[in-house]
Amino acid sequence: MAETPVSVAIVMGSQSDWPTMIRAAEMLDKLEIAYDARIVSAHRTPERLVDFAKGADGEGFKVVIAGAGGAAHLPGMIASMTHLPVLGVPVQSKALSGQDSLLSIVQMPAGIPVGTLAIGEAGAANAGLLAAAILATSDEALAGRLKAFRSEQTASVAERPV
């Protein structure tokens, strides 16, 4: 059987971002999308960042999910070096509760977009779902799994709280 191509890269600025970014990974697992998770930092590993961003297309990735906290330059720097869609997840920082992460990711200059999600775990989960939605535009089986996920979610919401 042919191996599933690894179509999503999940990158994060630090190991400490993983408890947030694992929510994206869990969503991709649920939808049977193969991914590779890596630590890449614009600040601490600049050469790794350049190699990753310039090589992402060649590696076969179709979507990049990039999470970072604080002075979160990672998603924008990746976006500057690849034409692949980049989904930015603002990781909740201790000092400013992720407001810093959000503003540094969302305020991109026109010309280099980063699709910015909400702060924290909900944003990471939605980044996984948005990556799935992008891939589903050219993958009918995945579109079916995404629709099934939505239906199950709808069915799981009770009509009354008690």
Ligand SMILES: Nc1c(C(=O)O)ncn1[C@@H]1O[C@H](COP(=O)(O)O)[C@@H](O)[C@H]1O
């Ligand atoms: N924002 C960035 C970048 C970057 O943007 O390249 N690299 C690391 N970081 C962030 O620094 C925070 C603290 O990192 P540590 O916990 O390792 O001190 C993390 O949320 C990480 O994403």
